[in-house]
Amino acid sequence: MSTNAIKEVSERLVKAGRELHEQGLVRGTSGNISAKIPGTNTFLIKASGVRMRFLKPEELVLVDLQGNKVKGELNVSLETPIHSAVYGARSDVQAVVHTHASTATAFGIAKTEILPLQVEMFMLLPKGVPVVSFEQPGSEALAEAVQRKIMGYDAVILENHGVVTVGSTIEAACNLNGMVEEAAKIQFLAMTLAGRDVLDLAKLKEKFKTENTLE
Ligand SMILES: [Zn+2]
Numbered sequence: 001m002s003t004n005a006i007k008e009v010s011e012r013l014v015k016a017g018r019e020l021h022e023q024g025l026v027r028g029t030s031g032n033i034s035a036k037i038p039g040t041n042t043f044l045i046k047a048s049g050v051r052m053r054f055l056k057p058e059e060l061v062l063v064d065l066q067g068n069k070v071k072g073e074l075n076v077s078l079e080t081p082i083h084s085a086v087y088g089a090r091s092d093v094q095a096v097v098h099t100h101a102s103t104a105t106a107f108g109i110a111k112t113e114i115l116p117l118q119v120e121m122f123m124l125l126p127k128g129v130p131v132v133s134f135e136q137p138g139s140e141a142l143a144e145a146v147q148r149k150i151m152g153y154d155a156v157i158l159e160n161h162g163v164v165t166v167g168s169t170i171e172a173a174c175n176l177n178g179m180v181e182e183a184a185k186i187q188f189l190a191m192t193l194a195g196r197d198v199l200d201l202a203k204l205k206e207k208f209k210t211e212n213t214l215e
Pocket of ligand 1: 031079098099100137161162
């Protein structure tokens with residue numbers, strides 16, 4: 001296995017961890033992030049109990065696709081089963097980001113899906129972001145529930161817990177996490193102003209389609 005590949009992925013994960021903190025998507029030791037090592041059946045994941053803001057390469061643990069530790073000093077993140085389950089289900093996914101971003105998490109508590117009400121969000125997540133029913137953190141049941149839902153979506157909300165996003169790169173998975181939080185804020189504000197009228201997805205599809213055609 002190429003140590004260069006591991007080094008490159010480590011550096012990108014460290015940078016991504018800092019950016020997730022800067023965007024206010026993670027605090028303290030919450031949240032986790034992982035990325036596959038290209039051409040292998042392994043991925044690097046943040047260790048348990050370390051802070052995303054100050055993440056260091058030695059605080060990443062190399063695991064196989066079943067989540068067993070291959071290399072690293074520290075214990076793997078509690079939510080490693082989610083990451084393993086996603087990679088098992090989606091060969092196109094190269095990175096997984098899990099945060100407790102506050103507004104999106106509130107939507108999970110309210111059991112309310114996030115809809116693509118804003119045009120850029122519509123292009124990125126046309127089906128919106130569904131809520132996965134509550135299961136205990138770190139459990140296989142939670143990993144399985146995420147796995148079932150992630151087949152059809154690149155972002156899911158975990159009821160009373162947080163957000164999981166995936167991507168073909170570390171940066172894409174991180175950006176999507178920020179986009180979900182932004183969409184949650186917009187939906188909350190729009191519903192505060194105009195109630196449930198803003199949630200008519202059929203009307204939105206028609207509107208965005210028409211505008212695209214005109215461009
Ligand atoms: Zn969590």
